Amino acid sequence: MRLTRAGEYAVRCVLYLSRQGEGVLVSRQEVATATDTPTHFLAKIAQQLAKAGIIEIVQGAKGGYRLLRPPTAITLLEVIETIIGEIFLNDCIARPSSCRNSLACTVHRVWLKAREQLRATLASVNFADLLAEECCCLNPLLNPALLNSVDDKCEDNIEKINPRGRQR
């Protein structure tokens, strides 16, 4: 029950392109190096992002990728679902035909709420928001707008999970 690595790579890719600016052409090689993504894997991810109208792929020598929209117009949910498909959380909701037992069906209502909440949270953040801080764990100058929209116990949680701090 977690985001796949392909999803993580896609987020990094769009974030990197957002930092360079809308419409700026960046080579695949540069993106791959900067985001620590295997080049050929990035190619596949980029193709999906292009199909979704998030980036444009420029072929040929001096080719590369460029963001097609302003970072404010791209949500985290959109990028993630472009790669891993619509989020459903459980089979019972995703493929109702797989649910042959009425007992299992009893939990539908809860899963639907959980799913909608999760999607709403991811949809509430765009890439300009994400760009506003280098890293939420290290940067002491937190963006107030972001603080409002998300859990303000972030530091505590990160501390709890990883007491030694994040490594580069």
Place this chain on the structure above:
Amino acid sequence: MRLTRAGEYAVRCVLYLSRQGEGVLVSRQEVATATDTPTHFLAKIAQQLAKAGIIEIVQGAKGGYRLLRPPTAITLLEVIETIIGEIFLNDCIARPSSCRNSLACTVHRVWLKAREQLRATLASVNFADLLAEECCCLNPLLNPALLNSVDDKCEDNIEKINPRGRQR
């Protein structure tokens, strides 16, 4: 990004035991048949539930499983995390050492919120709640308490996902 089948089976198992009542001994065979779970797979799941103090396993002839607590004292989150482990949603939060790129780290804050919301939603429902209705898709007599605690657009969503209705 979804609940595993083992998790689904665990929910069905605890739900079935809840229906029989706290402390009532039910054979593994009966649970397996009723919940449509492979017997040996159920055995493994039951062992985890037992370790977590949710059920008791009685060995020997006339053995089986029994619920150790009232259904009101068992949450959906507890059963699910007993089987699939603590919910983290993404690697970056689960294993901070896997996050070598500060770009990826920027999304930590959002994932933490999403994760806490999801866990809170699953923790807000106990097995007495779940037992209150046979199946949220079919039973017209919905439990008002449940309706308050979860998304009231359930029917619409289910309709949207599966227009032909749920099959047995």
Place this chain on the structure above:
DNA sequence: TAGATATAAGACAAATTAAATCTTATTTAT
């Protein structure tokens, strides 16, 4: 106490999914 019946525990195998790589083809700048 012996035999039957049930679960315990964990090894093992199959299936599925995810991740990464590789190859051939195509596109474009120079």
Place this chain on the structure above:
DNA sequence: ATAAATAAGATTTAATTTGTCTTATATCTA
């Protein structure tokens, strides 16, 4: 034309999930 870049998809590798099997142990009943 050539070089440099991506396209597309086949293939491989790895990880995870699911399911099965075997041997051991416990308990009821006769």
